Amino acid sequence: MMNRVSMVLLAGGVGKRMKMNVPKQLLTIGGKPIIAHVLEKIEMIDEIAEVIIPSPENYIEETIMTINDHQFSKPFQVIEGGSSRQESTYKALQHVQHEHVIIHEAVRPFVSKEEFIHLIHCEEENAIYGLDIPFTVLEGKEYIEGNLERDRLVNIQLPQKFNTEKLLAAHEKAHHEMNEFTEDASLYFHYYGENIKVLEGTEYNIKITKPIDRKVAEIIYKDYVLGREYSE
Numbered sequence: 001m002m003n004r005v006s007m008v009l010l011a012g013g014v015g016k017r018m019k020m021n022v023p024k025q026l027l028t029i030g031g032k033p034i035i036a037h038v039l040e041k042i043e044m045i046d047e048i049a050e051v052i053i054p055s056p057e058n059y060i061e062e063t064i065m066t067i068n069d070h071q072f073s074k075p076f077q078v079i080e081g082g083s084s085r086q087e088s089t090y091k092a093l094q095h096v097q098h099e100h101v102i103i104h105e106a107v108r109p110f111v112s113k114e115e116f117i118h119l120i121h122c123e124e125e126n127a128i129y130g131l132d133i134p135f136t137v138l139e140g141k142e143y144i145e146g147n148l149e150r151d152r153l154v155n156i157q158l159p160q161k162f163n164t165e166k167l168l169a170a171h172e173k174a175h176h177e178m179n180e181f182t183e184d185a186s187l188y189f190h191y192y193g194e195n196i197k198v199l200e201g202t203e204y205n206i207k208i209t210k211p212i213d214r215k216v217a218e219i220i221y222k223d224y225v226l227g228r229e230y231s232e
Helices: 034-043 057-069 085-093 113-120 164-177 184-192 211-231
Strands: 005-010 048-055 076-080 100-105 127-131 138-140 144-147 155-163 197-200
Touching: 005 034, 005 085, 034 048, 034 057, 034 113, 048 057, 048 085, 057 076, 076 085, 085 164, 100 113, 100 164, 113 127, 113 155, 155 164, 155 184, 164 184
Parallel strands: 005 048, 005 100, 048 076, 127 197
Antiparallel strands: 100 155, 127 155, 138 144
16 A cells, blocks of 8 residues: 655646736636646545645746635645746656655646545556557658557646656656656656556646636536536
């Protein structure tokens, strides 16, 4: 049985693609800040011992107020995030106190408590969630340059679990070499080439990035979250 773990909850985005003046994680879904939906799940999981939250510098106080307003009782730190998702993760990992760390994004509000627990107790030290890709993906921009085998591709989701020391070391290498990655599984695999277990994700676990995502999220909240609560 795994000991207690740390969590890095990425909340450093400033919402440029959302075209709003407020960070995405502080926007509301179902009348509640997006980040609060995630914190509610974390609150119920005993294995998560602490939460490190990178935030835009100008929104650190507001993020802390939002967390306190929703009676979150676990130990947490809100730190200044970086100029990129990768830098925010790197900075947060330097505050982590436990052997294993869960990486999640505050703008993925529909992850379930059960998904967190399943990930934490997965026998593999490094594990992520992912989905099959249901559409065709080709190489190229203005012109098609090559085919990809869809059966060998995976749509990467979060949360993800890693050995803290090794993930931090990989981030340090990426930082010094100025290599950029869009998430941590690709970064980790680049430097270690080790197996990373892919657990089956869900279509509900969307990332809210653009205005249309927020509209879809409201539908998911009403039909999936509230609907499930009323049926139980």
